[in-house]
Amino acid sequence: FAALVPLTPGRLGRRRGDALSSVVDDVEAYVDRRLRVWMPLAGMALSGAVAIVVAAALMPAVALVYLALILVGFLVFRTIRWLARRGDGAWVESRARLTEGVTDLLEGADELRAWSAAERSLDQIDLISVRSESLFSRSSRLVAAGRAVLLLAVGSAVAASLSVVAAAVGAGHLSGGVAALLM
Numbered sequence: 001f002a003a004l005v006p007l008t009p010g011r012l013g014r015r016r017g018d019a020l021s022s023v024v025d026d027v028e029a030y031v032d033r034r035l036r037v038w039m040p041l042a043g044m045a046l047s048g049a050v051a052i053v054v055a056a057a058l059m060p061a062v063a064l065v066y067l068a069l070i071l072v073g074f075l076v077f078r079t080i081r082w083l084a085r086r087g088d089g090a091w092v093e094s095r096a097r098l099t100e101g102v103t104d105l106l107e108g109a110d111e112l113r114a115w116s117a118a119e120r121s122l123d124q125i126d127l128i129s130v131r132s133e134s135l136f137s138r139s140s141r142l143v144a145a146g147r148a149v150l151l152l153a154v155g156s157a158v159a160a161s162l163s164v165v166a167a168a169v170g171a172g173h174l175s176g177g178v179a180a181l182l183m
Contacts, residue, residue: 044070076149098129
């Protein structure tokens with residue numbers, strides 16, 4: 001970033017909008033990765049480990065359900081991340097083309113109007129925008145599908161734990177307070 005500041009805006013050439021938005025996006029991605037990826041993963045690992053240890057001490061069958069849930073969560077995370085990375089390159093390229101197109105349009109607006117080419121340029125930018133939006137929507141659907149799978153896994157784990165705990169409470173092997181703790 002420090003190396004780019006003296007170059008802006010004139011020395012970066014025609015693609016300066018792409019370079020500057022790339023720098024901003026990289027900084028945002030770095031911060032977002034820590035906040036939205038690593039912190040939830042660390043929280044899941046820590047709380048999952050504590051839950052498994054406590055459940056294993058009180059009722060090992062519930063600990064197995066918790067362990068399965070954590071494994072499913074990890075697998076869903078890795079799968080969605082892998083699928084999203086496959087499509088991110090096309091989206092980044094499309095977004096860069098859109099930024100470049102808008103920058104060129106704004107810089108050359110007078111010439112485009114003089115040659116009656118403004119409509120054609122706007123149509124090209126609109127096509128690029130639609131493609132970029134489509135690629136972004138695909139990525140969003142992947143994330144939503146991953147969250148849906150996780151919600152189903154959590155619901156299934158709660159139902160499985162509840163059936164095991166309820167049977168133990170019904171048989172008199174577990175008190176209501178311990179059952180509530182496990183749930």
